[in-house]
Amino acid sequence: GESVGLHLPTLSVQEGDNSIINCAYSNSASDYFIWYKQESGKGPQFIIDIRSNMDKRQGQRVTVLLNKTVKHLSLQIAATQPGDSAVYFCAEKRGYQKVTFGTGTKLQVIP
Amino acid sequence: KAGVTQTPRYLIKTRGQQVTLSCSPISGHRSVSWYQQTPGQGLQFLFEYFSETQRNKGNFPGRFSGRQFSNSRSEMNVSTLELGDSALYLCASSVGTGGSYGYTFGSGTRLTVV
Numbered sequence: 001g002e003s004v005g006l007h008l009p010t011l012s013v014q015e016g017d018n019s020i021i022n023c024a025y026s027n028s029a030s031d032y033f034i035w036y037k038q039e040s041g042k043g044p045q046f047i048i049d050i051r052s053n054m055d056k057r058q059g060q061r062v063t064v065l066l067n068k069t070v071k072h073l074s075l076q077i078a079a080t081q082p083g084d085s086a087v088y089f090c091a092e093k094r095g096y097q098k099v100t101f102g103t104g105t106k107l108q109v110i111p
Numbered sequence: 112k113a114g115v116t117q118t119p120r121y122l123i124k125t126r127g128q129q130v131t132l133s134c135s136p137i138s139g140h141r142s143v144s145w146y147q148q149t150p151g152q153g154l155q156f157l158f159e160y161f162s163e164t165q166r167n168k169g170n171f172p173g174r175f176s177g178r179q180f181s182n183s184r185s186e187m188n189v190s191t192l193e194l195g196d197s198a199l200y201l202c203a204s205s206v207g208t209g210g211s212y213g214y215t216f217g218s219g220t221r222l223t224v225v
Contacts, residue, residue: 034213043115043201043216044154089153096208098144098167103153 012108019077021105023090026071030092034099035064035075039086047075047088077107085109113138115204115217123223129190132220136183136204142166143185144214145177148199157200160185161208189222197224 013019025033031052036044050057050064050073057064063076073090087104116135124130136143144167145157156169160179177187183204189196199221203214 036214036216041218043203043218044214046213046215049213096166098156098159098169099214100156101146101154 009103010106010108012110013080014110015080015082017080019075019080019084019107021075021077021088021090021107023073023075023102024071025073025090025092027092027094028068028071029094031095032093033064033066033073034091034093035062036089036091036101037084037086038089038104044089080107080109082109082111115202115215117200117202117217117220119220120218121221121223123225124192126192126194126224128192129188130192130222131186131188132200132202132222134185134187134202134204134217136185136202137215140204140206140215141183142205142208143179143183144203144205145185145187146201146203147171148201148219149197154201157187159208166208192224194224197222 034049035047037047038044048059048062048064050066055066061078065074077084087106089101089104091099091101093099118133134143142161144159146154148154157171158165158177159167163179174190179185199219201216201219203216205214
């Protein structure tokens, strides 16, 4: 069945280091993947997305990598800052169907 | 431009009661989706409305219902509340159906059932 899973529930990184948050998905028919960031007391905020016909997409300090062979998605955050502390969700979508979210990874930035 | 507005922000209800939550999407967004978020469960899809029609539905009991008005504002209703309904209810609007071009979420309504 469909599922979007995350490898680690919590990730701690030193301020200034790079962070990598991983996500696995099971359905090869997924055509759109999104990363969201949720800070305490707020709704999820869109970070970056990638379509299935791409392998990599870069934004400001963030990069998303898609490996369709092993159905793996990752979010890389460069020079992690205290403001990056949050829960990160990967999500997948197929066509006009609903967006399915993973359970989230909590990123803790150590000053 | 105004974001997604959800009201109320916090709500405390008693078991057996019913509750109505409101969501005003971003101007121009015609799709509104609702999610339930509980600790450790991530976001569970409830339903999506587009142009006043329900387009997608999650695996929730019939006690959970929703509707969308002609101005794209949406409401969700939960009847006969149970303790397990305590959660953060998030509304997300998007231009197209199924979260096309990405969702914009509101800050949510925190529902506590006692």
